[in-house]
Amino acid sequence: MTPNDYPEFVEIWSQVAEVYGKQPSDGALGLIFNALQRFDIDQIKQGLTAHINDPKHGDFAPKPADIVRHIEGDGDSRALSAWSTVEQAIRTVGPYESVVFDDPRTMAAVDDMGGWIKLCEVTDKDLPFKGNEFVKRFMGYLSRPPESFPAKLLGMTEASNTGEHGEFVPEPRLIGSPDKCLEVLRLGSDKKPGPMRLSDALGQVAGQLESKGDVA
Template sequence: MTQNDYFEFVEIWSQVAEVYNKQPSDGALNLIFNALQRFDLEQIKQGLTAHINDPKHGDFAPKPADIVRHIEGDGDSRALAAWSKVEQAIRTVGPYESVVFDDPRTMAAVDDMGGWIKLCEVTEKELQFKGNEFVKRFMGYLSRPPEQFPAKLLGMTEASNSGEHSEFVPEPRLIGKPKLCLEVMRKGSEKKQGHMRLSDALDRVAGQLESKGDVA
């Protein structure tokens, strides 16, 4: 949503609140709007309708977490969906390109695990264990959103050319919804990475391929 959607959002949320004999204050509506602003207004409408019809939680007035759950799923499914997106990017994008995922929690979790290049180096056998680690870290960030996260996760090309040859650095690959990826880049922090020589990068890839060949 954008600020232009605010008054329509307030009207819709207030109408739903009336179903529960509630009338949120202006301050509460501002907080709710900010908490859900990353979603489209149509998603909010669908989430509110789903909440009203929810036999388990629908007896109580909706909270932002209720709407997020209906839009994105519960914590387990969201973490697994996030890892599925990461795993697919490992296989299809690989370690050379820098990447930006559309969720800051994903960015923070991958960064905590050593970064994009290191994660792409894991073998098939290790991938399942890395997935479990990612899910645990992502779940932790659901209850405690990351205060800082990288604006992008550096790949080998950017790591090896970010110094004297920055003109050869391509734009990062956006993984997920482009609009949300750009928001992650805007709010994320630019981490200063140590310069990686091209020869070192090639050696790491060669070792990775050899390791995966042994597994096969």
């Protein structure tokens, strides 16, 4: 949604809240809008309708998490769906091409597991075990989004040619929504932050103390 959708959002959310005898404050509406802003207004309408008809949760006024669940599915189904996409890419794209998935959580989970090339080397026998590991990591990122994630997961061709033969590096394969993949490319980092040296940490702390002294 965009800020232009806010009046319509307030109207439909307030109408649904009225069904439950509630009337959210302006502050609450603003928080809810920000939490759901990544969805478009039609998805919000569909999510609210689904919540009203939900026999398990529909007795209570909707919360943002209810709408996310109806739009994206629960955590288990989202993690399994993400792994299904990864597994299909392993079989159809393979280890030579670099890839960009349209979900930062997928990028972070695969990176945590050793990267794209290593994951593609897994045998069919061991792939289900890797799937279980991926699902657990992905579920963790659902509750705590990754602070950083790679802009792309390197394939063998790019890993071999980066630097001296950069002209031979092909463009990465986009897996999923092209728009979301481009957003991952834009927001992702080329280098995952690693351990910091003691001298660097001491220098950083000293700089912060000096800065505070200047302010004082």
